[in-house]
Amino acid sequence: GTGAHMTAPPTPQARPEVRPGRLLATLAIAGALAGLLIVFVFQWTQPTIQAYKAEQLRLAIFEVLGEPDRFDTLYVIDGTVERALPAGARAEELERIYAGYRGDEFLGYAIAAGQPGFQDIVRLIFGYDPAGGTVIGMKVLESKETPGLGDKIEKDTSFVGQFSDVSAPLVGVKPRDGTGDPHEVDMITGATISSKTVINTINEALQRLEPVLAVRTVEVPR
Numbered sequence: 001g002t003g004a005h006m007t008a009p010p011t012p013q014a015r016p017e018v019r020p021g022r023l024l025a026t027l028a029i030a031g032a033l034a035g036l037l038i039v040f041v042f043q044w045t046q047p048t049i050q051a052y053k054a055e056q057l058r059l060a061i062f063e064v065l066g067e068p069d070r071f072d073t074l075y076v077i078d079g080t081v082e083r084a085l086p087a088g089a090r091a092e093e094l095e096r097i098y099a100g101y102r103g104d105e106f107l108g109y110a111i112a113a114g115q116p117g118f119q120d121i122v123r124l125i126f127g128y129d130p131a132g133g134t135v136i137g138m139k140v141l142e143s144k145e146t147p148g149l150g151d152k153i154e155k156d157t158s159f160v161g162q163f164s165d166v167s168a169p170l171v172g173v174k175p176r177d178g179t180g181d182p183h184e185v186d187m188i189t190g191a192t193i194s195s196k197t198v199i200n201t202i203n204e205a206l207q208r209l210e211p212v213l214a215v216r217t218v219e220v221p222r
Contacts, residue, residue: 056141057112057125057141060110060125060139060141061098061100061110061125062100063137063139064110064125064126064127064136064137064138064139065098065100065107065108065110065127065136065137066100066107066127066136066137068100068101068102068107069101069102069103070100070101071098071099071100071101071110072098072099072101073091073096073097073098074096074097074098074099075089075091075094075095075096076094076095076096076097076209076212077094079211079212080212081097081212096112097109097110097111097209097212098110098111100127107127107129107136108127108128108129108130108131108136109127109128109130109213110125110126110127110128111125111126111127111128111205111206111209112124112125112141113125113126113201113202113204113205114142114201115197115200115201115204116197117143117144117145117150117193117194117197118145118146118150118191118193118194118197119144119145119146119150120143120144120145121142122140122142122143122145122153122194122197122198122201123140123141123142123143124138124139124140124141124198124201124202125138125139125141126138126139126163126202126205128168128206128213130213130214132167133167133168134165134166134167134168135163135165135166135167135168135170135202136163136164136165137163137164138160138163138198138202139154139160140153140154140198143194145191145194146191146194149188149190149191149194150191150193150194151194152188152191152194153188153191153194153195153197153198156188158186159185159186159187159188159195162185162186163185163202166182166183166184166185167182167183168183168202168203168206169183169203169206169207170183170184170185170199170202170203171183171184171185171199172184172185172187172192172195172196172199173185173186173187174186174187174189174192175187175189185199187199
């Protein structure tokens with residue numbers, strides 16, 4: 001005949017059956033490998049990160065204490081300070097303060113502390129002269145405050161500069177509302193929460209450590 005030759009459509013091939021157990025095993029292996037990779041990267045980078053943080057802390061201590069010749073690390077234990085790490089203790093698990101010296105002259109303590117700010121925890125370090133009861137320097141170590149506003153607590157030199165010689169406890173005031181009292185700190189317009197966080201962090205750290213600091217108004221024996 002003259003009719004068109006009809007070609008039968010190809011028979012679809014059946015997909016190979018994947019057993020659920022095999023699929024779960026594959027996923028488990030992939031997950032385990034990914035987990036091992038994350039652990040490896042973390043362990044590989046952690047020493048570098050910790051070394052960087054230690055160096056930044058060292059530089060900050062020198063900055064807030066006015067460039068001392070040296071500083072000693074002291075451990076706060078049960079309301080006292082110890083120069084040696086107790087047996088079995090880990091340094092990172094104990095609160096530490098840092099005593100700075102210029103020659104044989106005791107300059108003061110560098111104290112690290114932190115509190116929740118507007119966005120996240122604000123961590124800072126400040127220098128304190130217990131003999132005069134004055135804050136002698138402040139530096140923000142870690143902050144995620146709002147760029148252009150809250151982050152001025154670390155970038156606004158006028159604000160940061162006020163902590164070079166201010167009497168404790170600190171009192172935050174609005175700009176132009178101050179009376180010239182040595183306890184006053186002008187807060188940053190538009191960033192009062194972040195400003196208060198810095199002030200409150202310093203005040204609460206000094207109040208908490210007052211018994212420790214009161215007995216260390218002279219040079220710590222070497």
